Amino acid sequence: xxxxxxxxxxxxxxxxxxxxxxxxxxxxxxxxxxxxxxxxxxxxxxxxxxxxxxxxxxxxxxxxxxxxxxxxxxxxxxxxxxxxxxxxxxxxxxxxxxxxxxxxxxxxxxxxxxxxxxxxxxxxxxxxxxxxxxxxxxxxxxxxxxxxxxxxxxxxxxxxxxxxxxxxxxxxxxxxxxxxxxxxxxxxxxxxxxxxxxxxxxxxxxxxxxxxxxxxxxxxxxxxxxxxxxxxxxxxxxxxxxxxxxxxxxxxxxxxxxxxxxxxxxxxxxxxxxxxxxxxxxxxxxxxxxxxxxxxxxxxxxxxxxxxxxxx
Amino acid sequence: xxxxxxxxxxxxxxxxxxxxxxxxxxxxxxxxxxxxxxxxxxxxxxxxxxxxxxxxxxxxxxxxxxxxxxxxxxxxxxxxxxxxxxxxxxxxxxxxxxxxxxxxxxxxxxxxxxxxxxxxxxxxxxxxxxxxxxxxxxxxxxxxxxxxxxxxxxxxxxxxxxxxxxxxxxxxxxxxxxxxxxxxxxxxxxxxxxxxxxxxxxxxxxxxxxxxxxxxxxxxxxxxxxxxxxxxxxxxxxxxxxxxxxxxxxxxxxxxxxxxxxxxxxxxxxxxxxxxxxxxxxxxxxxxxxxxxxxxxxxxxxxxxxxxxxxxxx
Numbered sequence: 001x002x003x004x005x006x007x008x009x010x011x012x013x014x015x016x017x018x019x020x021x022x023x024x025x026x027x028x029x030x031x032x033x034x035x036x037x038x039x040x041x042x043x044x045x046x047x048x049x050x051x052x053x054x055x056x057x058x059x060x061x062x063x064x065x066x067x068x069x070x071x072x073x074x075x076x077x078x079x080x081x082x083x084x085x086x087x088x089x090x091x092x093x094x095x096x097x098x099x100x101x102x103x104x105x106x107x108x109x110x111x112x113x114x115x116x117x118x119x120x121x122x123x124x125x126x127x128x129x130x131x132x133x134x135x136x137x138x139x140x141x142x143x144x145x146x147x148x149x150x151x152x153x154x155x156x157x158x159x160x161x162x163x164x165x166x167x168x169x170x171x172x173x174x175x176x177x178x179x180x181x182x183x184x185x186x187x188x189x190x191x192x193x194x195x196x197x198x199x200x201x202x203x204x205x206x207x208x209x210x211x212x213x214x215x216x217x218x219x220x221x222x223x224x225x226x227x228x229x230x231x232x233x234x235x236x237x238x239x240x241x242x243x244x245x246x247x248x249x250x251x252x253x254x255x256x257x258x259x260x261x262x263x264x265x266x267x268x269x270x271x272x273x274x275x276x277x278x279x280x281x282x283x284x285x286x287x288x289x290x291x292x293x294x295x296x297x298x299x300x301x302x303x304x305x306x307x308x309x310x311x312x
Numbered sequence: 313x314x315x316x317x318x319x320x321x322x323x324x325x326x327x328x329x330x331x332x333x334x335x336x337x338x339x340x341x342x343x344x345x346x347x348x349x350x351x352x353x354x355x356x357x358x359x360x361x362x363x364x365x366x367x368x369x370x371x372x373x374x375x376x377x378x379x380x381x382x383x384x385x386x387x388x389x390x391x392x393x394x395x396x397x398x399x400x401x402x403x404x405x406x407x408x409x410x411x412x413x414x415x416x417x418x419x420x421x422x423x424x425x426x427x428x429x430x431x432x433x434x435x436x437x438x439x440x441x442x443x444x445x446x447x448x449x450x451x452x453x454x455x456x457x458x459x460x461x462x463x464x465x466x467x468x469x470x471x472x473x474x475x476x477x478x479x480x481x482x483x484x485x486x487x488x489x490x491x492x493x494x495x496x497x498x499x500x501x502x503x504x505x506x507x508x509x510x511x512x513x514x515x516x517x518x519x520x521x522x523x524x525x526x527x528x529x530x531x532x533x534x535x536x537x538x539x540x541x542x543x544x545x546x547x548x549x550x551x552x553x554x555x556x557x558x559x560x561x562x563x564x565x566x567x568x569x570x571x572x573x574x575x576x577x578x579x580x581x582x583x584x585x586x587x588x589x590x591x592x593x594x595x596x597x598x599x600x601x602x603x604x605x606x607x608x609x610x611x612x613x614x615x616x617x618x619x620x621x622x623x624x625x626x
Contacts (some may be wrong), residue, residue, distance in 0.1 A: 037410040044403040143424035143449075155428065228399050233449075234425040236398055283407035289366060289393030 014254050014270035017303060021274060025281035032284055039163060045276035046165035047224045049269060051243055052250035053176045054104075054220030056268045057213045059251050060180075060193045062260025063118035065214065067107060068221040068247055069240030070129035075100040075222035077133050080142040080235035089150035097222045103129060104218020108211035126244075130237075137237040145233065154230025165227045169269075172220070177265045189213060193260030250275055253303050274299070357415075357608040358388040359601065360408035364421040364445070365396045370593050371419065374443065377597030378417065385605055398425035405429045408438075415439045415604035423448035439607040443600050444593075446491075453607055456599050458591045459618035460492055464499025466623050467568045470587050471504075471541045474566045478509030479540040482532055484525055484553055485517040486545035493517075496545045496570060513539060518549045525552025533560045541566040547576035547588055554584055572624050580624055587625035595619050 026033040051068050058065045079096035083089050103125070110121040145151070156164040180186035188209050191199040200206045221240075229235045253271030256263025278299060282292045361378055363371050375391055382389040390408065394401030398421045406429060408416055416433055418440060420426040427449030430440050440452045447455075471481065483500065486493030504510050514532045518524040525548060533539065533556060542557075542565060544550035550569030557565050569576050572590030579585035596619050606613050 031411050034410070040406050040410055044406065047399065141422055141424060231428065232398050232402060232422075232425040233428055234398065234422060236422065236425065239397075239399065242397070279403065280407050280410075283390070283392050283404050284411050286388075286390040289391065289395075 011255065011264075011267070013306065014267045014274065014303070017253075018270050018274045018277065021281070021299075022277055025277065025284070029281060029284040032281055037280070037284075039161070039166065041273070041276050041280045042166045042169070043163040044280065045272050046163075046169040047227055048243070048246050048250055048275065049169045049272040050172060050220050050224040050227065052247040052254075052268045052272050053172055053265060054217035055244075055247040056176070056251050056254070056256055056263060056265055057180075057189055058118070058217050059248070059256050059258060060189050060260055060263050061210060061213055062193045062196070063111065063210070063213075064122065064248070065104075065107065065217045066119065066122040066244045067103070067126040067129055068217065068224075069243040070126045070133065071100050071103045071218050071221040072225035072228065072240035072243060073133040073237055074103065074129045074136065076225040076229045076235040076239055077137040077142060077237055079226065079229060080145065081136060083145050083147065083150065084142065089145065089147040093150065093153065093226050096226060097219055100222020100225065101215045101219035104215040104221070105211060107218065108214030111214065112207040112210040130241075133237040137235065139237060141234050141236045143234040151230055151233060154227040155233075165231070168223065168227065172223075173265060173269055180265060185209070185212070190261060193262075195261070246275065249300050253300060274303075356386065356388055357605065358390065358411070358413045359604045359608075360405070360411065360413040360416045361389055361391045361597075361600070362401055362405050362408065362416060362418045363391060363393050364401070364419050366393045367395070370591070373593040374419065374597040377594030378601050379597070380594075381598040381601040385601065387601060387605065389601070394421050396421055398422045401426060402429045405433065409433050409436055413438065414608040415441065417441050417443055417600040417604060418447070418452075419443040420445045420447055426450075439604075441600060441603050441607070443596055454603050454613045454615055454617055456596055456603060456617040456619060458596070458621055460495030461499040461502075462618065463570060463589045463591075463621040464496040464501075465503050466499070466621060467496075467543050467570065467587070467589050468500040468503030470623060470625065471543055471566055471568050472507075472510065474586060475541050478507075480511045480513050480536070480538055481541040481543065482513050482529075482536075482539055482553075483515040484528060484542065484544040484549045485515065486520045486549070488517050490520075493520075493545050500543055518544070518552070520546045520548055522548040522552040525549030526555050527552075529553035529556035530560070533557070533562070537562070539565055541568075543568050545570055547571045547573045547585075550585060550588070551575060551579060554579065558584075572622075577624060580626055583626055587623055590622040590624050592619055592622060 031037060055065055055068065075096040078099055079092045082092035082095060107122055107125050110116050111118050152164060154165055158164060158167055180189065188204045191204055192206050192209050196206055228239060250271035251268050252258060253274055254267025256267060278296055282295060359382065361375065363375055366372055366375065379389060390411065390413065392404035392408065394404060401421045405416060409432060416438055418426060420442065423446055426447055430447050430450040430452060433440050434451065442452045442455045444457050481504065485497060504512065513536045516528050518528040525544060529552065539562060542553050544553055547569035550567050554567050566586045568586050569588040572588045576585055576588045580588060599617055599619060603613050603617060
C-alpha cells in the first residue's frame with residue numbers, strides 16, 4: 001500500500017465504521033434495515049448534523065463553540081415569541097436564523113477583537129444566552145403555533161418520502177462542502193487553523209475569517225433550532241443543552257483534528273450518522289439506556305484512538 | 313462547479329417546494345392495524361416505555377415496577393430514556409414505532425412537546441398510555457397517575473384526626489396553577505372546608521420551595537401565634553415551615569407534607585414532621601403494564617387510572 005492509498009483509507013475511516021456498525025445492527029435487529037427506519041435515523045440525525053457542520057469550521061480554525069445549544073434555545077424561543085405576536089412564521093424563522101448568526105458574530109468578536117480564548121468566550125455566551133432564553137420565555141415552554149407552513153419546516157416530507165429536515169441537512173452539506181473545497185474562504189479557514197501566524201503573514205484576514213466562521217456556526221445552530229421547534233411544535237428554553245458535545249463528537253468522529261487545520265465536512269456527516277445509527281440501533285435492540293451511554297463513549301474513544309494511531 | 317451546482321440546487325428547491333407535504337411515507341396507507349396484530353401473532357406482546365429521565369429515583373422505581381410486572385406476564389419491555397430532553401424523547405419514541413411495539417407507555421418530558429410523536433404512534437395503530445404526566449394536544453388511550461386529590465384528602469383527614477377534629481390551620485400552596493398544587497389543595501379543602509371548628513388562618517403559595525416555605529411561614533407566624541396544624545403541598549415547603557416553627561418556639565404544631573422525600577421520611581422518624589403522603593411510582597409502572605396488556609388484547613380500559621397513595625407517619 002502506498003502512503004497515498006493509506007491516507008485515502010484513513011480518510012474513509014468514518015465511512016467504513018458507519019458501514020460496519022450498520023451491518024452489525026442489520027444482522028441483530030430485523031427492524032433496522034428498512035427504508036422507513038433509515039429515513040427515521042436520517043431525520044433524527046439532521047439536528048446534530050446541522051450544528052456539527054458549523055462546528056466543523058470552528059474546529060478547523062482550532063477553536064471550539066460551546067454556545068451552540070444555547071443559541072439553538074434562544075433562537076427557538078425568539079421565533080416562537082415572534083410567531084405568537086403575529087409575525088408571519090416564515091419571516092419569524094428568517095429573523096431567528098439571522099439572530100442566531102448575530103449571536104455567533106458576538107462570539108467571533110469577543111474571540112478575535114477581545115483576544116479571548118474560544119473556550120472561555122463561548123462558555124460565557126453559553127451561560128448568557130441560556131439565561132436570555134429563560135428570560136424571553138419566562139422559563140416555560142411556548143407551544144401552539146398552529147401554522148401549517150412552520151410545522152412543515154421540521155415535520156414535513158418531500159414527495160411523501162424524504163423528511164424535510166433531511167433535505168436541509170443534505171443542502172447544507174452540499175453548501176459547506178463547496179465552501180470548504182472550492183472557495184478562497186475555505187482555503188483561508190484551513191490556512192488559519194493550520195498556522196494562524198503564517199496565514200496572517202501571507203495576507204489572510206484572520207480576524208474576518210473568525211467572525212464569519214462563528215457567525216455561520218450560530219446561524220446553523222439557529223437552523224437546527226427551527227427544525228427542533230417545528231417538529232416538537234414547542235419552543236423550550238432548556239432545549240439543546242449538551243448538544244455542543246454531540247456536535248463535537250460528530251466532528252471528531254469524522255476525523256477532523258481538534259488542533260485545527262485538518263478535516264472535512266463529509267467526515268462530520270459520517271460521524272453524525274454514526275452517532276444517530278448507534279442511538280437508533282441500541283434502542284431497537286432494547287439495550288438499557290445506561291449501557292447505551294457507555295457504548296457510545298467507547299465507540300467515540302475507539303474511533304479517535306484508531307485515528308491517532310494512523311497519524312503517527 | 314458553480315455552473316453545475318446552482319441550477320442543481322435551484323431545481324432541487326423548486327422540486328422540493330412543489331412536492332412538499334405533511335404526509336409521511338406510511339401515513340398514506342390506512343392506519344396500519346397490522347402492527348399490533350403481527351406482534352400478537354407470535355404470542356409475545358412488546359411494550360415500549362419512554363421515561364423522561366432515569367436520573368431521578370422516582371422514575372427508576374417506576375421503571376422497576378413496570379419491569380417486574382412485565383417479567384411476570386412474559387411481556388417484552390423496551391425502556392428508552394429521554395434524559396429530560398424532549399427532542400431525545402421524540403427520537404426514541406420514533407424508534408419504538410419502528411420496532412412496531414404494541415403499546416407505548418410514555419412519561420412525557422414536556423406535555424405539549426410529545427403531542428406530535430404521540431399522534432404519529434396512534435396513526436400507525438400503536439396504543440399510547442401516559443404515565444405520571446399527561447399529554448397535551450393528542451389523544452391517549454389512558455392516563456395513569458397518582459391521585460393527588462385523594463392525597464390532599466388523606467393529608468387533611470390525618471391533620472384533623474391529630475387535632476381532634478378542630479383547630480387553627482395553615483396551608484402552604486405549591487406553584488400557582490400547577491396541577492399538583494391545584495389537585496392537592498382541592499382534596500385538602502374537601503376535608504377542611506365548611507367545618508365550624510376548623511379555622512384556616514392562612515393560605516399562601518410558597519412555590520414548592522424550602523426557603524420560601526421558611527420565609528412564608530415566618531410571616532404567617534408574625535400574625536398568628538396560635539397555629540396548630542400546617543399542610544404543605546410538598547415536603548420541601550413542609551421542612552421549611554418546620555424550621556420557622558422551631559425558631560419561633562411554637563410547640564405541638566402538626567405539620568403534614570407530601571412526596572415522602574428522604575429528608576421528610578427522616579423527619580417523620582425523628583418525630584418533627586407528623587406525616588407525609590407518599591406516591592407509589594412502582595405501582596404506576598405496574599399499572600402501566602397491566603393496562604398495556606389489556607390494550608394489546610383489544611380490551612377497553614378506563615381513561616384515567618388513579619394510583620393510590622400511602623401515608624407515612626410515625
